[in-house]
Amino acid sequence: xxxxxxxxxxxxxxxxxxxxxxxxxxxxxxxxxxxxxxxxxxxxxxxxxxxxxxxxxxxxxxxxxxxxxxxxxxxxxxxxxxxxxxxxxxxxxxxxxxxxxxxxxxxxxxxxxxxxxxxxxxxxxxxxxxxxxxxxxxxxxxxxxxxxxxxxxxxxxxxxxx
Numbered sequence: 001x002x003x004x005x006x007x008x009x010x011x012x013x014x015x016x017x018x019x020x021x022x023x024x025x026x027x028x029x030x031x032x033x034x035x036x037x038x039x040x041x042x043x044x045x046x047x048x049x050x051x052x053x054x055x056x057x058x059x060x061x062x063x064x065x066x067x068x069x070x071x072x073x074x075x076x077x078x079x080x081x082x083x084x085x086x087x088x089x090x091x092x093x094x095x096x097x098x099x100x101x102x103x104x105x106x107x108x109x110x111x112x113x114x115x116x117x118x119x120x121x122x123x124x125x126x127x128x129x130x131x132x133x134x135x136x137x138x139x140x141x142x143x144x145x146x147x148x149x150x151x152x153x154x155x156x157x158x159x160x161x162x
Contacts, residue, residue, distance in 0.1 A: 016045040020052035025152045029159030036162060037076050044072040060122050060139040066147070067092065067119045070112055077108065077158070092116045105161075111154035114147060 017033040037044045047069045054062035071089060078087035084100050092112055095101055101109045119125050123136040 017041075017048040020048040021151075021155060024052045024055055025148055025155070028152055029156045031155065031159045031162055036080070036158070037072065038079075040072060040076065044069065044076075047072060055144060059141050059143060060124055063115060063118050063122050063139050063143070064124050066115050066151075070115055073108070073154075073158070074112070077105065081161075105154075105157055107150070107153040107157040111147075111150040114150050118143060118147075 015033055017037075018030065021028055033044070034041050047065065051062060051065045051069050054065050071092060074087050074092065074095070075089050078084050081104065084104060085098070087095060093116065096109070096113050096116060098109070101112075118139060120129055120131075121136055122139055126136050128135055
């Protein structure tokens with residue numbers, strides 16, 4: 001078709017992050033994820049695609065994968081917004097109650113708290129819960145009904161800043 005002049009050039013590559021989030025959450029505001037994640041885009045994209053797949057097959061694994069995607073989001077958020085202070089990758093627990101994060105990005109903080117705390121209940125993360133000493137377990141699918149609106153609000157909040 002290109003040789004016949006019907007196609008002039010190929011379409012740009014779809015954003016795996018945006019399409020995965022749309023499939024998982026439904027209607028969300030658009031974010032230029034390539035600009036947001038910069039050099040980490042391809043790693044975050046792979047993680048977002050994994051999260052979307054796990055949401056349909058294994059919610060316990062999805063919680064752990066989503067915790068990693070949130071880590072990528074926090075790395076970029078703190079890189080772009082120095083008023084938040086510093087963030088050490090992998091240390092979500094240290095900023096869950098950050099007043100700076102709560103002031104600037106309350107929906108991101110709510111998403112972080114919910115998913116990170118649920119991960120502590122996951123039998124893919126720990127044998128026992130630290131706080132209660134109870135054995136961890138599989139996460140039930142009904143948690144998605146709680147998490148999806150929080151994630152959607154966080155993505156829309158990020159979109160409003162970018």
